[in-house]
Amino acid sequence: MAHINLPEGFPGISGGFVFRPETAKPMRELAHVLLHQPNSLTSGERELIATYVSSRNDCHFCQSSHGAAAACHLGDATVVEQVKTDFMAAPVSDKLKALLKIAGKVQQDGKLVTAGDVDAARKLGATDIEIHDTVLIAAAFCMFNRYVDGLGTWQPRDPAMYAQMGKHLAEEGYKEPSIRQPVEAVHSS
């Protein structure tokens, strides 16, 4: 049960966004720019970074919704699971592995990112913008995860719900809600 009176039937972050539209707006905009707008990192790669960080923060709603978005972009759900479990063994580029390493450090503490980590990413072709965005995606998901968990939001365990959310996020991005009406719980959270 949520810690405050969030609207019924809106899972995860969508409850917070309905409760407080004034803060929802810039949060949506940030996610849209970071994950959906054109970038030399593909949306699939960027959603993998978001999913990885959310998994490290053990936030069910965020890793499931962004994992579903990543799977949609990549046409492949197994790579998402592999990135969560052990990204070094996952079938992703060496550059993305170097960026995921940076993201993992930011998830703990930004001060853990070393010049060596950044050099390693550059050697594999990472640009300044890609490094910047990796750090900011990781930092932003440390916000989104804490918001979703900190309010005690309803985090369903229904894969079909996340698959639907993921499709919307992959196709439309973040500016408009993927959940417009209260949803029925299929399984209790």
Next chain:
Amino acid sequence: MPHIPLSPDLPGIRGAMAFRPETARPLNDLVEVLLTGPSTLTLGERELIATHVSSRNCTHYCHSIHGAIAAAHLGGDEALVKQVKVDFTQAAISPKLKALLAIAGKVQQDGKLVTPADVDAARKQGATDLEIHDTVLIAAAFCMYNRYVDGLGTEQPDDEALYRERGKRVARDGYVTVSEEYLGEAVHSS
């Protein structure tokens, strides 16, 4: 030294924002509404929450500038801000703010650590749903801003006078207006 080329004239988050204006705009819009928008929590109270979280995250630039902004809102009371950073339970602040800072401290570690008892304790001191929501989001957001500032290796000067002066400006003009100096005319996110 920053991990990517950032302007040496723009320390902390400013250089990062100037590097990437597209993300700077929503970052500024969020902090503007959270810390300066209409609220039953005062400007000083909200800046103290931001400062406390940034201090727990040991992000020098952030706790320095937000501490200075807090002090500016609190009649220049730097001693109070320092006490909140060191041990808020001993600070001359309201019991409600202490209960909210306890929640913020838990969010700073992991949102899942916030318990119904923590929230009840805040409610008993008069905290509303909106105040609890904003406390959680300020804490969460500063976990982002702190990691952004640290993660890019930004310059974080050790100059109290610099933060004091800048703190007064931000307290007076807000975040979006002050950001115009390095972003150009602020275009609010549509």
